[in-house]
Amino acid sequence: MKILLVNPPNCGRSIPEEEYGIETIKMIFRGEPLALEVVAGNLDGHDVAIADLKAAPNALEDALDGFEPDLVGFTGVACEANTVLRLAGKVKRRSGALVVVGGHHASCDPDFFNHEAVDYVVVGLGKLSFRELVEALASRTVDAGVAGVAKTHPGGGLKHVPRAYSQADLVDDRPPRYDLVAAHRDRYVMSGVGGKVGFVASAYGCTHRCTFCSIPNMTGGRYLIHRPASVLRDMRLLGDVPVVRLVDANTFGDPENALSLGQTIIDAGLKKAIVADVRAETVTRHPELFRLWKQAGLAVAVIGFEEITDAGLERLNKRSSVAANIEALAILKDLGIRVVGDFIVSPDYTEADFEALERFVAAHAVDLPLPSILTPLPGTPQHRDMQPRITIHDLDYYTFTNAVCRTRMEPRLFYQTYAAMLQRFLKHISHA
Ligand code: B12
Ligand code: SF4
Numbered sequence: 001m002k003i004l005l006v007n008p009p010n011c012g013r014s015i016p017e018e019e020y021g022i023e024t025i026k027m028i029f030r031g032e033p034l035a036l037e038v039v040a041g042n043l044d045g046h047d048v049a050i051a052d053l054k055a056a057p058n059a060l061e062d063a064l065d066g067f068e069p070d071l072v073g074f075t076g077v078a079c080e081a082n083t084v085l086r087l088a089g090k091v092k093r094r095s096g097a098l099v100v101v102g103g104h105h106a107s108c109d110p111d112f113f114n115h116e117a118v119d120y121v122v123v124g125l126g127k128l129s130f131r132e133l134v135e136a137l138a139s140r141t142v143d144a145g146v147a148g149v150a151k152t153h154p155g156g157g158l159k160h161v162p163r164a165y166s167q168a169d170l171v172d173d174r175p176p177r178y179d180l181v182a183a184h185r186d187r188y189v190m191s192g193v194g195g196k197v198g199f200v201a202s203a204y205g206c207t208h209r210c211t212f213c214s215i216p217n218m219t220g221g222r223y224l225i226h227r228p229a230s231v232l233r234d235m236r237l238l239g240d241v242p243v244v245r246l247v248d249a250n251t252f253g254d255p256e257n258a259l260s261l262g263q264t265i266i267d268a269g270l271k272k273a274i275v276a277d278v279r280a281e282t283v284t285r286h287p288e289l290f291r292l293w294k295q296a297g298l299a300v301a302v303i304g305f306e307e308i309t310d311a312g313l314e315r316l317n318k319r320s321s322v323a324a325n326i327e328a329l330a331i332l333k334d335l336g337i338r339v340v341g342d343f344i345v346s347p348d349y350t351e352a353d354f355e356a357l358e359r360f361v362a363a364h365a366v367d368l369p370l371p372s373i374l375t376p377l378p379g380t381p382q383h384r385d386m387q388p389r390i391t392i393h394d395l396d397y398y399t400f401t402n403a404v405c406r407t408r409m410e411p412r413l414f415y416q417t418y419a420a421m422l423q424r425f426l427k428h429i430s431h432a
Helices: 015-020 034-041 059-066 078-092 104-108 127-138 177-189 229-239 253-266 280-285 289-296 310-315 322-335 351-363 381-389 411-431
Strands: 003-008 047-052 072-073 098-101 119-124 149-151 197-200 242-248 273-278 298-306 336-347 369-373
Touching: 003 034, 003 059, 015 411, 034 047, 034 177, 047 059, 059 078, 072 078, 072 127, 078 098, 078 104, 098 127, 104 119, 119 127, 119 253, 127 149, 177 336, 229 242, 242 298, 253 289, 273 280, 273 289, 273 336, 280 289, 280 298, 280 322, 289 322, 298 322, 336 351, 336 381, 351 411, 369 411
Parallel strands: 003 047, 003 072, 072 098, 098 119, 197 242, 242 273, 273 298, 298 336, 336 369
Antiparallel strands: 119 149
Protein backbone atom coordinates (compact mmCIF):
# COMPACT_ATOMS: atom_id res chain seq x y z
CA MET A 1 0.00 0.00 0.00
CA LYS A 2 1.15 3.59 -0.63
CA ILE A 3 0.81 5.45 2.66
CA LEU A 4 1.25 9.19 3.09
CA LEU A 5 1.57 10.52 6.67
CA VAL A 6 0.85 14.22 7.12
CA ASN A 7 1.99 16.67 9.80
CA PRO A 8 -0.32 19.71 9.70
CA PRO A 9 1.17 23.19 9.31
CA ASN A 10 1.69 25.48 12.30
CA CYS A 11 -1.81 26.65 13.02
CA GLY A 12 -3.93 28.35 15.55
CA ARG A 13 -5.47 31.80 15.91
CA SER A 14 -4.63 34.55 18.34
CA ILE A 15 -7.26 36.60 20.22
CA PRO A 16 -4.72 39.13 21.51
CA GLU A 17 -3.59 39.76 17.93
CA GLU A 18 -7.05 39.77 16.34
CA GLU A 19 -8.82 41.78 19.04
CA TYR A 20 -6.14 43.97 20.59
CA GLY A 21 -3.30 44.18 18.07
CA ILE A 22 -0.89 42.42 20.45
CA GLU A 23 1.38 40.47 18.11
CA THR A 24 4.01 39.25 20.52
CA ILE A 25 2.09 36.31 22.02
CA LYS A 26 1.58 34.05 19.02
CA MET A 27 4.37 31.49 18.89
CA ILE A 28 5.83 29.30 16.19
CA PHE A 29 6.99 25.85 17.24
CA ARG A 30 9.36 23.64 15.30
CA GLY A 31 10.34 20.04 15.58
CA GLU A 32 10.19 16.84 13.63
CA PRO A 33 6.94 14.87 13.38
CA LEU A 34 8.16 12.00 15.57
CA ALA A 35 4.68 10.47 15.87
CA LEU A 36 4.64 9.92 12.11
CA GLU A 37 8.23 8.66 12.01
CA VAL A 38 7.35 6.18 14.76
CA VAL A 39 4.19 4.97 13.02
CA ALA A 40 6.12 4.69 9.72
CA GLY A 41 8.75 2.58 11.51
CA ASN A 42 6.29 -0.28 11.77
CA LEU A 43 5.08 -0.23 8.16
CA ASP A 44 7.79 -2.25 6.46
CA GLY A 45 6.58 -3.84 3.24
CA HIS A 46 4.61 -0.70 2.38
CA ASP A 47 5.64 2.41 0.45
CA VAL A 48 5.58 5.23 3.04
CA ALA A 49 6.19 8.98 2.76
CA ILE A 50 5.86 11.86 5.25
CA ALA A 51 4.58 15.31 4.27
CA ASP A 52 5.69 17.73 6.99
CA LEU A 53 3.63 20.82 6.27
CA LYS A 54 5.34 22.70 9.10
CA ALA A 55 8.57 22.46 7.12
CA ALA A 56 7.21 22.28 3.54
CA PRO A 57 3.77 23.96 3.21
CA ASN A 58 2.97 22.54 -0.28
CA ALA A 59 4.02 18.98 0.44
CA LEU A 60 0.45 17.61 0.62
CA GLU A 61 -0.55 18.77 -2.86
CA ASP A 62 2.82 17.62 -4.24
CA ALA A 63 2.39 14.16 -2.70
CA LEU A 64 -1.24 13.77 -3.81
CA ASP A 65 -0.14 14.48 -7.40
CA GLY A 66 3.25 12.73 -7.38
CA PHE A 67 3.04 9.91 -4.83
CA GLU A 68 -0.68 9.11 -5.33
CA PRO A 69 -1.27 7.49 -1.91
CA ASP A 70 -3.90 4.81 -1.22
CA LEU A 71 -4.13 5.95 2.38
CA VAL A 72 -3.41 9.31 4.02
CA GLY A 73 -2.83 9.49 7.79
CA PHE A 74 -2.90 12.78 9.73
CA THR A 75 -1.59 13.62 13.18
CA GLY A 76 -2.73 16.61 15.21
CA VAL A 77 -3.13 18.32 18.57
CA ALA A 78 -6.28 20.23 19.52
CA CYS A 79 -5.36 23.52 17.82
CA GLU A 80 -4.60 21.60 14.62
CA ALA A 81 -7.86 19.61 14.55
CA ASN A 82 -9.89 22.00 12.33
CA THR A 83 -6.97 22.19 9.90
CA VAL A 84 -6.74 18.39 9.79
CA LEU A 85 -10.44 18.18 8.85
CA ARG A 86 -9.96 20.83 6.16
CA LEU A 87 -6.94 19.00 4.71
CA ALA A 88 -8.76 15.64 4.93
CA GLY A 89 -11.52 17.20 2.82
CA LYS A 90 -8.92 18.24 0.27
CA VAL A 91 -7.57 14.67 0.14
CA LYS A 92 -11.08 13.33 -0.47
CA ARG A 93 -11.77 15.87 -3.22
CA ARG A 94 -8.49 15.27 -5.01
CA SER A 95 -7.96 11.52 -4.60
CA GLY A 96 -9.62 8.24 -3.76
CA ALA A 97 -7.38 7.69 -0.72
CA LEU A 98 -8.69 6.48 2.63
CA VAL A 99 -8.16 8.99 5.44
CA VAL A 100 -7.03 8.05 8.95
CA VAL A 101 -6.51 10.49 11.83
CA GLY A 102 -4.44 9.78 14.95
CA GLY A 103 -2.62 11.78 17.61
CA HIS A 104 -3.52 13.75 20.70
CA HIS A 105 -6.83 15.24 19.68
CA ALA A 106 -8.04 12.04 18.02
CA SER A 107 -7.24 10.22 21.28
CA CYS A 108 -8.89 12.77 23.57
CA ASP A 109 -11.98 13.50 21.51
CA PRO A 110 -12.35 10.85 18.76
CA ASP A 111 -15.92 11.98 18.03
CA PHE A 112 -14.59 15.27 16.68
CA PHE A 113 -13.31 13.37 13.65
CA ASN A 114 -16.57 11.50 13.02
CA HIS A 115 -16.77 13.36 9.74
CA GLU A 116 -17.34 12.46 6.11
CA ALA A 117 -13.74 13.33 5.18
CA VAL A 118 -12.35 10.77 7.67
CA ASP A 119 -12.60 6.97 7.46
CA TYR A 120 -10.84 5.78 10.63
CA VAL A 121 -9.71 7.36 13.90
CA VAL A 122 -6.77 5.82 15.77
CA VAL A 123 -7.12 6.32 19.52
CA GLY A 124 -3.99 6.37 21.70
CA LEU A 125 -0.70 4.73 20.75
CA GLY A 126 -0.80 3.93 17.03
CA LYS A 127 2.42 2.17 16.10
CA LEU A 128 0.91 -1.30 16.33
CA SER A 129 -2.81 -0.57 15.88
CA PHE A 130 -2.20 1.34 12.64
CA ARG A 131 -0.15 -1.55 11.29
CA GLU A 132 -3.04 -3.85 12.22
CA LEU A 133 -5.48 -1.54 10.45
CA VAL A 134 -3.36 -1.46 7.30
CA GLU A 135 -3.10 -5.27 7.31
CA ALA A 136 -6.85 -5.62 7.89
CA LEU A 137 -7.55 -3.23 4.99
CA ALA A 138 -5.19 -5.14 2.72
CA SER A 139 -6.76 -8.50 3.61
CA ARG A 140 -10.30 -7.06 3.57
CA THR A 141 -10.95 -8.20 7.15
CA VAL A 142 -11.32 -4.68 8.53
CA ASP A 143 -15.06 -5.01 9.16
CA ALA A 144 -14.24 -7.32 12.08
CA GLY A 145 -12.71 -4.25 13.79
CA VAL A 146 -9.23 -3.39 15.04
CA ALA A 147 -8.70 -2.65 18.72
CA GLY A 148 -7.82 1.04 19.25
CA VAL A 149 -9.33 2.05 15.92
CA ALA A 150 -12.74 3.64 15.39
CA LYS A 151 -14.67 3.52 12.12
CA THR A 152 -16.43 6.77 11.35
CA HIS A 153 -20.19 6.96 10.78
CA PRO A 154 -21.07 10.58 10.05
CA GLY A 155 -24.56 11.14 11.37
CA GLY A 156 -24.24 8.06 13.64
CA GLY A 157 -21.84 7.17 16.42
CA LEU A 158 -18.20 6.07 16.09
CA LYS A 159 -17.69 2.31 16.22
CA HIS A 160 -14.73 2.00 18.56
CA VAL A 161 -13.11 -1.22 19.73
CA PRO A 162 -11.19 -0.25 22.91
CA ARG A 163 -7.55 -1.31 23.23
CA ALA A 164 -5.66 -2.37 26.36
CA TYR A 165 -2.30 -0.69 25.69
CA SER A 166 0.76 -2.66 26.65
CA GLN A 167 4.50 -2.84 26.05
CA ALA A 168 3.73 -4.58 22.74
CA ASP A 169 2.26 -1.31 21.40
CA LEU A 170 5.75 0.26 21.47
CA VAL A 171 7.10 -2.30 18.95
CA ASP A 172 10.47 -1.63 20.53
CA ASP A 173 12.54 -3.41 17.90
CA ARG A 174 11.54 -1.06 15.07
CA PRO A 175 13.12 2.41 15.10
CA PRO A 176 11.45 5.60 13.90
CA ARG A 177 11.92 6.40 10.18
CA TYR A 178 14.07 9.51 10.70
CA ASP A 179 15.18 9.12 7.10
CA LEU A 180 11.73 10.14 5.82
CA VAL A 181 12.27 13.75 6.98
CA ALA A 182 16.03 13.94 6.42
CA ALA A 183 15.55 16.76 3.88
CA HIS A 184 14.15 19.01 6.63
CA ARG A 185 16.68 18.19 9.37
CA ASP A 186 18.24 21.69 9.31
CA ARG A 187 14.84 23.22 10.09
CA TYR A 188 14.35 21.24 13.28
CA VAL A 189 16.00 23.55 15.81
CA MET A 190 15.37 24.45 19.42
CA SER A 191 15.93 28.09 20.24
CA GLY A 192 17.16 28.66 23.78
CA VAL A 193 19.07 25.37 23.86
CA GLY A 194 21.05 25.85 20.73
CA GLY A 195 21.30 24.06 17.47
CA LYS A 196 19.63 21.27 15.61
CA VAL A 197 17.42 19.03 17.70
CA GLY A 198 16.29 15.45 17.21
CA PHE A 199 13.34 13.85 19.00
CA VAL A 200 13.57 10.48 20.73
CA ALA A 201 10.90 8.65 22.75
CA SER A 202 12.00 6.66 25.79
CA ALA A 203 8.64 6.25 27.55
CA TYR A 204 4.92 6.77 27.02
CA GLY A 205 1.93 7.74 29.08
CA CYS A 206 1.65 8.62 32.73
CA THR A 207 0.06 7.13 35.83
CA HIS A 208 -0.79 10.56 37.29
CA ARG A 209 -4.09 12.26 36.56
CA CYS A 210 -3.49 16.00 36.45
CA THR A 211 -6.87 17.50 35.55
CA PHE A 212 -5.60 19.51 32.55
CA CYS A 213 -3.46 16.87 30.87
CA SER A 214 -4.20 14.80 27.77
CA ILE A 215 -1.30 12.36 28.21
CA PRO A 216 -3.06 9.68 30.34
CA ASN A 217 -5.56 9.24 27.47
CA MET A 218 -2.79 7.99 25.17
CA THR A 219 -2.18 4.75 27.08
CA GLY A 220 -5.27 4.38 29.27
CA GLY A 221 -3.23 5.67 32.23
CA ARG A 222 -0.40 3.16 31.85
CA TYR A 223 3.31 4.02 31.88
CA LEU A 224 5.27 2.14 29.22
CA ILE A 225 9.01 2.22 28.63
CA HIS A 226 11.39 1.53 25.78
CA ARG A 227 14.44 -0.63 26.52
CA PRO A 228 17.61 1.45 27.08
CA ALA A 229 19.23 -0.27 24.08
CA SER A 230 16.42 0.93 21.77
CA VAL A 231 16.67 4.48 23.07
CA LEU A 232 20.42 4.44 22.47
CA ARG A 233 19.82 3.06 18.96
CA ASP A 234 17.45 5.96 18.17
CA MET A 235 19.87 8.56 19.56
CA ARG A 236 22.60 7.13 17.36
CA LEU A 237 20.32 7.15 14.31
CA LEU A 238 20.15 10.93 14.67
CA GLY A 239 23.81 11.09 13.69
CA ASP A 240 25.54 14.38 14.43
CA VAL A 241 22.43 16.21 15.69
CA PRO A 242 23.79 17.79 18.90
CA VAL A 243 20.59 18.12 20.96
CA VAL A 244 18.21 15.27 21.82
CA ARG A 245 14.73 16.13 23.12
CA LEU A 246 13.29 13.15 24.97
CA VAL A 247 9.65 13.80 24.17
CA ASP A 248 8.17 11.59 26.88
CA ALA A 249 5.80 13.34 29.24
CA ASN A 250 7.67 11.81 32.18
CA THR A 251 11.09 10.45 31.25
CA PHE A 252 12.06 9.37 34.77
CA GLY A 253 8.72 7.76 35.73
CA ASP A 254 10.48 4.44 36.41
CA PRO A 255 13.64 5.50 38.29
CA GLU A 256 15.30 2.09 38.02
CA ASN A 257 14.93 2.03 34.26
CA ALA A 258 16.01 5.69 34.06
CA LEU A 259 19.17 4.80 35.97
CA SER A 260 19.89 2.02 33.54
CA LEU A 261 19.21 4.29 30.53
CA GLY A 262 21.52 7.02 31.92
CA GLN A 263 24.29 4.46 32.47
CA THR A 264 23.78 3.04 28.97
CA ILE A 265 24.25 6.51 27.45
CA ILE A 266 27.39 7.13 29.53
CA ASP A 267 28.87 3.72 28.68
CA ALA A 268 28.23 4.34 24.98
CA GLY A 269 30.19 7.60 25.21
CA LEU A 270 27.38 9.45 23.43
CA LYS A 271 27.93 13.19 23.54
CA LYS A 272 24.53 14.85 23.18
CA ALA A 273 22.87 17.66 25.09
CA ILE A 274 19.66 16.08 26.38
CA VAL A 275 16.38 17.84 27.18
CA ALA A 276 13.79 15.88 29.19
CA ASP A 277 10.55 16.35 31.14
CA VAL A 278 10.85 15.67 34.85
CA ARG A 279 8.44 15.62 37.77
CA ALA A 280 9.74 17.66 40.70
CA GLU A 281 9.29 14.91 43.26
CA THR A 282 11.34 12.50 41.12
CA VAL A 283 14.24 14.95 41.54
CA THR A 284 13.77 15.37 45.28
CA ARG A 285 13.41 11.61 45.87
CA HIS A 286 16.20 10.53 43.54
CA PRO A 287 18.86 13.26 43.37
CA GLU A 288 21.49 10.59 42.57
CA LEU A 289 19.60 9.81 39.35
CA PHE A 290 20.16 13.36 38.16
CA ARG A 291 23.85 13.35 39.13
CA LEU A 292 24.19 10.37 36.79
CA TRP A 293 22.09 11.98 34.07
CA LYS A 294 24.16 15.17 34.23
CA GLN A 295 27.05 12.92 33.26
CA ALA A 296 24.90 11.35 30.52
CA GLY A 297 24.30 14.82 29.03
CA LEU A 298 21.10 16.09 30.66
CA ALA A 299 21.40 19.81 29.96
CA VAL A 300 17.80 20.97 30.40
CA ALA A 301 15.00 19.62 32.60
CA VAL A 302 11.46 20.72 31.80
CA ILE A 303 9.36 20.83 34.97
CA GLY A 304 5.62 21.43 35.05
CA PHE A 305 5.51 23.75 38.08
CA GLU A 306 2.07 24.87 36.87
CA GLU A 307 1.12 26.84 40.01
CA ILE A 308 2.91 28.72 42.77
CA THR A 309 0.60 27.79 45.65
CA ASP A 310 -0.22 24.38 47.11
CA ALA A 311 -3.94 25.12 46.81
CA GLY A 312 -3.46 25.76 43.08
CA LEU A 313 -1.53 22.50 42.65
CA GLU A 314 -4.24 20.66 44.55
CA ARG A 315 -6.92 22.06 42.23
CA LEU A 316 -4.98 20.61 39.27
CA ASN A 317 -4.53 17.27 41.09
CA LYS A 318 -0.80 17.70 40.44
CA ARG A 319 0.16 15.62 43.50
CA SER A 320 3.19 17.84 44.06
CA SER A 321 3.94 20.78 46.33
CA VAL A 322 5.56 24.19 46.02
CA ALA A 323 8.23 23.04 48.50
CA ALA A 324 9.08 20.05 46.24
CA ASN A 325 9.22 22.34 43.20
CA ILE A 326 11.64 24.71 44.94
CA GLU A 327 13.80 21.85 46.26
CA ALA A 328 13.95 20.25 42.80
CA LEU A 329 15.04 23.56 41.29
CA ALA A 330 17.83 23.89 43.84
CA ILE A 331 19.07 20.31 43.24
CA LEU A 332 19.11 20.73 39.46
CA LYS A 333 20.78 24.13 39.65
CA ASP A 334 23.44 22.70 41.91
CA LEU A 335 24.12 20.07 39.27
CA GLY A 336 24.32 22.69 36.51
CA ILE A 337 21.14 21.44 34.78
CA ARG A 338 19.05 24.30 33.37
CA VAL A 339 15.35 24.35 34.20
CA VAL A 340 12.50 25.16 31.85
CA GLY A 341 9.48 25.86 34.05
CA ASP A 342 5.96 25.40 32.69
CA PHE A 343 3.37 27.57 34.47
CA ILE A 344 -0.38 27.73 33.92
CA VAL A 345 -1.90 31.21 33.93
CA SER A 346 -5.45 30.79 35.21
CA PRO A 347 -8.30 32.92 33.79
CA ASP A 348 -8.83 33.93 37.43
CA TYR A 349 -5.46 35.70 37.48
CA THR A 350 -5.45 39.26 38.79
CA GLU A 351 -2.57 41.72 38.33
CA ALA A 352 -1.37 40.65 41.78
CA ASP A 353 -1.20 37.02 40.60
CA PHE A 354 0.88 37.96 37.55
CA GLU A 355 3.23 39.88 39.86
CA ALA A 356 3.45 36.94 42.25
CA LEU A 357 4.39 34.60 39.40
CA GLU A 358 7.14 36.95 38.25
CA ARG A 359 8.42 37.22 41.83
CA PHE A 360 8.49 33.41 42.11
CA VAL A 361 10.41 33.04 38.85
CA ALA A 362 12.93 35.69 39.91
CA ALA A 363 13.30 34.41 43.48
CA HIS A 364 14.03 30.86 42.36
CA ALA A 365 15.90 31.81 39.20
CA VAL A 366 13.92 29.57 36.82
CA ASP A 367 16.12 29.64 33.72
CA LEU A 368 13.41 29.51 31.06
CA PRO A 369 9.91 30.27 32.39
CA LEU A 370 7.12 29.27 29.98
CA PRO A 371 3.70 30.48 31.09
CA SER A 372 0.75 29.18 29.09
CA ILE A 373 -2.86 30.24 29.49
CA LEU A 374 -5.11 27.60 31.04
CA THR A 375 -6.88 25.81 28.17
CA PRO A 376 -9.33 23.05 29.06
CA LEU A 377 -8.68 20.34 26.46
CA PRO A 378 -11.64 18.24 25.33
CA GLY A 379 -11.38 14.79 26.87
CA THR A 380 -9.73 15.98 30.09
CA PRO A 381 -11.35 16.24 33.56
CA GLN A 382 -10.66 19.99 33.47
CA HIS A 383 -12.75 20.36 30.32
CA ARG A 384 -15.67 18.65 32.03
CA ASP A 385 -15.32 20.70 35.21
CA MET A 386 -14.86 24.07 33.53
CA GLN A 387 -17.52 23.59 30.84
CA PRO A 388 -19.77 26.43 32.10
CA ARG A 389 -16.86 28.91 31.97
CA ILE A 390 -15.68 28.07 28.45
CA THR A 391 -16.62 30.90 26.12
CA ILE A 392 -14.63 29.84 23.05
CA HIS A 393 -15.14 26.37 21.60
CA ASP A 394 -13.36 26.94 18.26
CA LEU A 395 -10.28 24.71 18.57
CA ASP A 396 -8.22 27.09 16.41
CA TYR A 397 -7.80 29.11 19.61
CA TYR A 398 -6.61 26.14 21.73
CA THR A 399 -2.95 27.15 21.36
CA PHE A 400 -2.40 27.69 25.12
CA THR A 401 -1.94 31.42 24.37
CA ASN A 402 -5.64 32.38 24.35
CA ALA A 403 -8.09 32.61 27.22
CA VAL A 404 -10.90 30.32 26.07
CA CYS A 405 -12.59 30.78 29.47
CA ARG A 406 -13.98 34.06 30.81
CA THR A 407 -11.17 35.99 32.52
CA ARG A 408 -11.57 37.77 35.83
CA MET A 409 -9.51 40.73 34.56
CA GLU A 410 -10.83 42.86 31.72
CA PRO A 411 -9.60 40.87 28.65
CA ARG A 412 -7.47 43.63 27.08
CA LEU A 413 -5.67 44.21 30.39
CA PHE A 414 -5.30 40.44 30.91
CA TYR A 415 -3.55 40.01 27.53
CA GLN A 416 -1.45 43.17 27.93
CA THR A 417 -0.23 41.99 31.32
CA TYR A 418 0.42 38.47 29.99
CA ALA A 419 2.24 39.80 26.91
CA ALA A 420 4.42 42.13 28.99
CA MET A 421 5.35 39.27 31.34
CA LEU A 422 6.10 37.00 28.40
CA GLN A 423 8.40 39.62 26.89
CA ARG A 424 10.31 39.95 30.15
CA PHE A 425 10.59 36.15 30.40
CA LEU A 426 11.79 35.87 26.79
CA LYS A 427 14.44 38.51 27.43
CA HIS A 428 15.39 36.42 30.42
CA ILE A 429 15.68 33.40 28.08
CA SER A 430 18.06 35.15 25.72
CA HIS A 431 20.34 35.86 28.69
CA ALA A 432 19.98 32.39 30.26
C1 B12 B 1 7.22 17.31 20.33
C2 B12 B 1 6.00 18.12 20.68
C3 B12 B 1 5.68 19.18 19.85
C4 B12 B 1 6.39 19.46 18.53
C5 B12 B 1 5.60 18.68 17.46
C6 B12 B 1 6.39 18.33 16.26
C7 B12 B 1 5.46 18.19 15.10
N1 B12 B 1 4.45 17.33 15.14
O1 B12 B 1 5.64 18.88 14.18
C8 B12 B 1 6.19 20.98 18.39
C9 B12 B 1 7.31 21.68 19.15
C10 B12 B 1 6.08 21.52 16.99
C11 B12 B 1 4.89 21.14 19.21
C12 B12 B 1 4.04 22.19 19.05
C13 B12 B 1 2.91 22.38 19.81
N2 B12 B 1 2.50 21.59 20.83
CO1 B12 B 1 3.35 19.96 21.35
N3 B12 B 1 4.16 18.49 22.13
C14 B12 B 1 5.21 17.80 21.80
C15 B12 B 1 5.45 16.69 22.84
C16 B12 B 1 6.50 17.18 23.84
C17 B12 B 1 5.85 15.35 22.30
C18 B12 B 1 4.99 14.81 21.16
C19 B12 B 1 5.66 13.58 20.58
O2 B12 B 1 6.39 13.67 19.63
N4 B12 B 1 5.45 12.45 21.20
C20 B12 B 1 6.01 11.18 20.73
C21 B12 B 1 5.07 10.55 19.73
C22 B12 B 1 5.67 9.31 19.14
O3 B12 B 1 3.90 10.23 20.46
P1 B12 B 1 2.48 10.75 20.02
O4 B12 B 1 2.57 12.09 19.43
O5 B12 B 1 1.55 10.58 21.15
O6 B12 B 1 2.09 9.73 18.85
C23 B12 B 1 1.56 8.45 19.10
C24 B12 B 1 0.03 8.44 19.11
O7 B12 B 1 -0.52 9.70 19.43
C25 B12 B 1 -0.35 8.01 17.75
N5 B12 B 1 -0.37 8.97 16.66
C26 B12 B 1 0.01 10.24 16.61
N6 B12 B 1 -0.18 10.75 15.38
C27 B12 B 1 -0.68 9.77 14.61
C28 B12 B 1 -1.05 9.74 13.27
C29 B12 B 1 -1.52 8.56 12.72
C30 B12 B 1 -1.91 8.52 11.29
C31 B12 B 1 -1.64 7.40 13.54
C32 B12 B 1 -2.16 6.17 12.98
C33 B12 B 1 -1.28 7.44 14.88
C34 B12 B 1 -0.80 8.62 15.42
O8 B12 B 1 0.66 7.07 17.47
C35 B12 B 1 1.92 7.58 17.92
C36 B12 B 1 2.85 6.43 18.25
O9 B12 B 1 2.27 5.54 19.15
C37 B12 B 1 4.02 16.59 23.50
C38 B12 B 1 4.00 16.15 24.93
C39 B12 B 1 4.15 14.66 25.02
N7 B12 B 1 5.01 14.25 25.87
O10 B12 B 1 3.51 13.92 24.30
C40 B12 B 1 3.49 18.02 23.30
C41 B12 B 1 2.00 18.20 23.08
C42 B12 B 1 1.54 17.17 22.09
N8 B12 B 1 1.93 19.53 22.47
C43 B12 B 1 0.96 20.23 22.87
C44 B12 B 1 0.70 21.56 22.47
C45 B12 B 1 -0.44 22.26 23.17
C46 B12 B 1 1.46 22.18 21.48
C47 B12 B 1 1.33 23.62 20.96
C48 B12 B 1 -0.06 24.21 20.91
C49 B12 B 1 2.30 24.50 21.70
C50 B12 B 1 2.11 24.81 23.09
N9 B12 B 1 1.69 26.03 23.34
O11 B12 B 1 2.39 23.99 23.94
C51 B12 B 1 2.01 23.54 19.58
C52 B12 B 1 1.00 23.26 18.43
C53 B12 B 1 1.58 23.43 17.08
C54 B12 B 1 0.83 24.45 16.29
N10 B12 B 1 0.85 25.70 16.70
O12 B12 B 1 0.25 24.11 15.33
C55 B12 B 1 0.09 19.45 23.83
C56 B12 B 1 -1.14 18.91 23.10
C57 B12 B 1 -2.38 18.99 23.91
C58 B12 B 1 -3.57 18.67 23.03
N11 B12 B 1 -4.22 17.55 23.31
O13 B12 B 1 -3.88 19.44 22.17
C59 B12 B 1 1.07 18.35 24.33
C60 B12 B 1 0.42 17.04 24.76
C61 B12 B 1 1.86 18.94 25.51
C62 B12 B 1 1.01 19.52 26.59
N12 B12 B 1 1.32 20.73 26.97
O14 B12 B 1 0.08 18.98 27.11
N13 B12 B 1 4.72 20.12 20.07
S1 SF4 C 1 1.01 16.79 33.65
FE1 SF4 C 1 2.72 15.35 33.70
S2 SF4 C 1 2.44 14.27 35.67
FE2 SF4 C 1 0.46 15.23 35.18
S3 SF4 C 1 -0.71 13.65 34.09
FE3 SF4 C 1 0.34 14.92 32.55
S4 SF4 C 1 2.23 13.85 32.12
FE4 SF4 C 1 1.44 13.04 34.05
